[in-house]
Amino acid sequence: MKNILTCTGGILLTVFPAICQQKKSVFKQMQMSNPVVKQIYSKHWNILSDSMRVHKISPDSFTMYLRVFKYEKELEIWMKNNGEVRYQLFQTMYLCAVSGNLGPKKYNNDGQIPEGFYEITHFNPKDKYKYLALKINFPNAVDREIAEEPLATTIFIHGTCETTGDIVLD
Template sequence: MHKIISGLMILLITLSCQNQPKQQHTEDRVAVAKEEKEGQLKKLLASKKLNTEELNILLVAYKNADRLELYAKATTESTYNLLHTYPICKRSGILGPKKAEGDKQVPEGFYHIDRFNPQSLYYLSLGLNYPNELDKSLGYTGSDIFIHGKCETVGCLPMTDDLIKEIYLYALWAKEAGQQNIPVYIFPFEMTDENIAKHKADVNEATLAFWQNLKEGYDLLLKEKKELHFKVLEKKYGFEK
């Protein structure tokens, strides 16, 4: 019974944080992040003619390069521009999608932030909606995939406590500006023909076909510099152009 009550309390706290992001500014770690980072982040935004009240962001991760790119735009604009590049502190698993709980794989695909945790065991964390619709259609399992602090992982994207302060604040501002689903796109590498050819011998035909499908979204993202819109059709991403 104690475990059930504790679980319900955690769920209520999480839902409260999701639905009322402004309340998070009173959380100790968020307050520290604001004290340490707010000035420099707002200065960077201003240099790009952006502000926190009208901010949208988009995150792109490349597993093989241990790199997380943060793109930004004003809410009144349609295209994103690169704002900052962050090193991912540590990697687990190998190239290829996450398929099962406990496989230590970092997912690959098109996700969004679905929860904020200002009291994470990993300092601050941003949860992803893994498994997404495509993952579920393929029978993949797993949960609790986060972009978080510290430098340890079993399938997440650890950014260190210092850098997660910045990423978390950007995400919080975007949420407050009305961005309900902050996109997070995770690729095994830059999805060029050359890179796919380089790594295709390391994977099976199913993963290779999956990568080719990811490449469709990757190419569209590079061309349009916009959030991707897609549906899951016949166990594949179908992109709206």
């Protein structure tokens, strides 16, 4: 069922696309200047990189994408080594809450989680949410075409279990 995105209310995200590949060290250096990120990195990176190695993913040279299913309340993390063609499922996480119904976001404040293909465009370690927030490039061209009014541009993935349109992890 999950491979039929329009039926399940799916959203696909590319995580830090070309910017990450070309300026990975600058991006990481910028993140590590934040004390919260530095603390989380030092606590979790060794565990995460060990898990990546078990999946035969190089912690130094990888690409990932996220696939979210609103109806099932799942976020899948898919990874591959740079230069490889095929992604593999790395981990499934669960959404602690969803809002709205299946179907696209057409209005501001409609509570809908967007459906479509997006990129993560911004990492915000200083966000008001307890856990680090990732901004997606909403609205995309399709969203703008079907919208009934101009749409706001602040849709995030975060770890606070409240949403009126964001993707929130358990």
